[in-house]
Amino acid sequence: MAIERRPLREQIRDELMDRLTRGEFAAGTDVNEAVLAAELGVSRTPLREALIALAGEGVLESNQGRGFRFAPVSRTEFRELVAIVAALESLALESSDPAHLRAIAPRLLDLAQGFPDQVATHATVDRRDDEWHGLLLSGCSNERLIDLLGRVKAGMRRYENLVVAEDEPVARESEEHCEIARRLLEDDLPGAITALRANWVGGMERMLAHIPAE
Template identity: 45%
Template sequence: MNVKIRRHSLRSQVRDEMLARMRSGAVEPGQSISEAQLAADLGVSRTPLREALIGLAEADQIDWVEGKGFRFKPFSAEELEELAPIVSALEGLAVSLTATDQLPEIGRRLLTLAGDFRAEHVQFAHVAANDDAWHTLLTSGCPNQRLGEMMRNTRQAIHRYERLLVSDHTVVSRVAAEHVKIARAVCDGDIPAAQEALRENWINGVRRMIRLTNAGGGDR
């Protein structure tokens, strides 16, 4: 289905559309990107499209291959496992930069959201949406905009793998205790404990995702 992009902030709109396609699993890993076809599909000229593609390549969301152009990144379980400690470290830094007087309120809201994770079995699309909202709230008090951009880019890279590995309709089971542990540490203002719990959550989550694809079921 063709998607026509409004001629307003074209580069960011094209970027968002590309990210949405990658996150939905609508593109194949390693597939070459035809700029002419994509420009026609989106209803934009080649200039904003190329600017968006360059930005995505710089953020490591797609690849640039010398002499061949842009392509969607191929699947790599090793890269996926490497991303988990990176995003947990970035989020841990964001929590440490949050004003201490904001932490109790953020922590309480995180505990409330974590209560929504207690259903034993849910579709993966629901899990992914809740998880996104939870981690966005966790880092919402961080004033460092550059750090925020780095976190978004790294999460997007993980989301790309999620959609390759797990369909939206796959039924998975939740591990809410990990989120509760993080939230309680934030409530208490215990930054080291929150950072360690974050690391466990991201690393365990990636491992569960890979195990899910191998066994046909799992936890999140």
């Protein structure tokens, strides 16, 4: 038995993010604190603490007297978030040790090419993508930047379950990752950063069609 020694609010936050990723919360719907707390088997106090933390990451919105609701999605906001993440990941690459980048490049290439299976659930695709970007940023020593990226990406998870299947875009994503990895292999950091930006812009455009007009 693993005795959890983290505050409830953090465990609850993680559980809510899991459920969000699984698509259990629709954008725009409001949270009923009593119901959710009962469902989680905790009191409203740590639940509210978790909700406040998530509101700080843009996952939830709060209105005086009206409680919390899952932030509505919009194409505009998605574009904004992608621009931010692209800039932050670029910065992370810039401030990474070039030697380390060269060292992980082969593995990045492997991962990018590795899964040509057509039948992957959306969840697995996203998990792999996270893993790939995680490895890409593994050499960044800017801890605050890594932390910040995690928060901003949490705010983007709301969009991940909007897309259903698709096989062609996955191939494109894979090809773009290969391109980045190849640049890193050749020690072409500026080229890698450009390719990374293109990857985010490309991923954004592929996603945009799936976001309902507000």
